[in-house]
Amino acid sequence: GAVVSQHPSWVICKSGTSVKIECRSLDFQATTMFWYRQFPKQSLMLMATSNEGSKATYEQGVEKDKFLINHASLTLSTLTVTSAHPEDSSFYICSARETQGVLSNQPQHFGDGTRLSIL
Amino acid sequence: AQKVTQAQTEISVVEKEDVTLDCVYETRDTTYYLFWYKQPPSGELVFLIRRNSFDEQNEISGRYSWNFQKSTSSFNFTITASQVVDSAVYFCALKGFKTIFGAGTRLFVKA
Numbered sequence: 001g002a003v004v005s006q007h008p009s010w011v012i013c014k015s016g017t018s019v020k021i022e023c024r025s026l027d028f029q030a031t032t033m034f035w036y037r038q039f040p041k042q043s044l045m046l047m048a049t050s051n052e053g054s055k056a057t058y059e060q061g062v063e064k065d066k067f068l069i070n071h072a073s074l075t076l077s078t079l080t081v082t083s084a085h086p087e088d089s090s091f092y093i094c095s096a097r098e099t100q101g102v103l104s105n106q107p108q109h110f111g112d113g114t115r116l117s118i119l
Numbered sequence: 120a121q122k123v124t125q126a127q128t129e130i131s132v133v134e135k136e137d138v139t140l141d142c143v144y145e146t147r148d149t150t151y152y153l154f155w156y157k158q159p160p161s162g163e164l165v166f167l168i169r170r171n172s173f174d175e176q177n178e179i180s181g182r183y184s185w186n187f188q189k190s191t192s193s194f195n196f197t198i199t200a201s202q203v204v205d206s207a208v209y210f211c212a213l214k215g216f217k218t219i220f221g222a223g224t225r226l227f228v229k230a
Contacts (some may be wrong), residue, residue, distance in 0.1 A: 108166040
C-alpha cells in the first residue's frame with residue numbers, strides 16, 4: 001500500500017531555531033500534500049495544502065512566513081517552522097494524495113507525524 | 120461561520136456491538152466536503168471517507184457505513200459489529216471556505 005514517510009518523528013530544539021520536517025511519498029507520486037497540526041487536547045487543524053510545483057495554499061490564520069512549505073517534487077514536501085518558539089510545540093502531520101484537487105477520489109495517506117518540542 | 124460538532128467525547132462499547140458516531144456541521148457554503156478520519160492509539164491518522172455536498176447517498180464499506188443528511192446537517196458514522204481494533208479517536212471534518220475538524224470522539228471497544 002501507499003506509504004508516506006515523515007522525518008524526524010521527534011525533535012527538541014531551542015527557541016529561535018528553525019526546524020525542517022520532511023514528508024516523502026515512498027511508492028507513489030504525491031501531487032497534493034497536506035500539513036496538519038494537532039494540539040495537545042487532540043483537535044486537528046489543517047495548516048496548508050500544497051500542489052507540486054506551485055505555492056502552498058494556507059488556511060486562514062496560519063502564518064505563511066512562519067510555516068514555510070515547499071513541494072518541489074512529486075515525492076517530497078517540507079515544512080519549515082522558522083524561528084520556533086514554545087507555542088509552536090505541537091504534533092505536525094503530513095498527508096499525501098496522488099491526484100490534484102478536492103475532486104480527487106484518491107484517498108489521503110498519512111505520515112506518522114512529528115512531535116516538535118521547543119524549549 | 121463554519122463549525123463541526125462531535126458531541127460524543129467518549130464512547131465505550133463491548134465487542135460486536137454496533138456504534139454510531141455523530142457529526143453535525145454548520146456552513147454557509149453551498150459546496151463543501153465532509154470527511155472522517157481515524158486516529159488509533161499509535162497516533163497515525165487514517166483517511167476513511169470524503170463526501171461532497173451534492174452526494175447524499177449513504178456509503179457502506181465493510182463494517183463501516185456513513186449517513187449523510189443535509190436536512191439535519193449531519194454526517195454520522197456507524198461501525199457494525201465493532202472490534203477491539205476499532206478503538207481509536209475518530210474525527211469528522213468539513214471543508215468549505217476553510218477546513219475544520221471536530222474535537223474527535225474517542226471510541227473504546229472492549230473485548
